[in-house]
Amino acid sequence: MGDGLPDLPPLFGPVFALREGGDALARAVALAPEHGAGCFVWVRAYARVEAAVVLEPEQPLAAARPALLAAAAAMADALAALGPPQAEIALRWPATLVVNRGVVGAARLAAPPGAAETAVPAWLAVGVEVRRALPPGVEPGTDPGRTALEEEGFDEADTAELTAAWARHLMTGLNEWQERGFARLAGRYLGWLERDPAQAGAARRGLDSATGDLVLQRPDGALTRRSLRAAVAEGVA
Known part of the structure; x- marks a missing residue:
């Protein structure tokens, strides 16, 4: 069922491949009740990397939601490993x-409909989508705020390699979180997090282990918080 995908970590499977235009996260959600943890879905496409995997958390939804951050950090790790050094x-x-x-x-995250914040969900699904090439007819620089991997020198790795690399880094990150604690996930994620204008002047950044919220401590000691739950609900992620 992998259809050309390199070997994945042994706990990932069964593997389902979708044709161009498929929605990996939606398919993972549909398969989650039957196949459970490890069910992996990816899209065979040239212009984009898209994949999702089903997880079975042992924590309540509020504490398990940072799986989204683990998925994002894993893709950053994969791009750093396979992309140009500059x-x-x-x-x-x-x-x-x-x-x-x-x-x-x-990265994206899905949970069972109506899942309570304080209850352990039956499953979670995390996915990632990355633009590998610009759509036909779109000239580079048309939208300076958006780009594609091909435009940034990612010429060597194909979609399957990037997908498998994401899966491997995600498994590493999830294992570290489980075995070495939330601080390990927080450190990996915060190492990639850019400083945007809303964080100007922040002296320290951290993640709340109970919710995954971003906590900023400014030089005067004042704390501000950015809600992960709200960001996911608003479709920011």
Whole structure:
């Protein structure tokens, strides 16, 4: 079922490949009740990288939601490993992927409808979408805020390689979170997080382990918080 996808971590499977135009996260959500944890879906496409995997968390939804941040950081890790060394890779809160200051994609998260914040969800699904090539007829620089991997020198890795690399880095990140604690995930994610104008002057940045919220401590000691739950609900991620 992998149809040309390189080997994935052993806990990922079964693997389902979709044709161009498929929605990996939607398909993972549909398959989650039957196949459970590890079910992996990816899209065979030239112009974009798109994949999703089903997880079965052991924490309530509020504490498990940072799986979205793990998915975003894993894609940043994959791009750094497979892209040109001069590429500037970053994450924009909470899960937007940026290369050389241009948006190339984002991570996404889905939970069972009506899942309570304080209850352990039956499953979660995390996915990623990355633009590999600009749509036909779109000239580079038309939208300075957006770009594609091909425009930024990512010439070597194809869609399947990038998909498999994301899966491997995601598994590493999830294992570290489980075995070494939330601080490990926070450190990995914050290492990629760019500083935007709303964070100007912030002396310290951290993540709330109970919610995944971004907490900013300014030089005067004042704290501000950016809600991960709200960002996901608003479709920012």
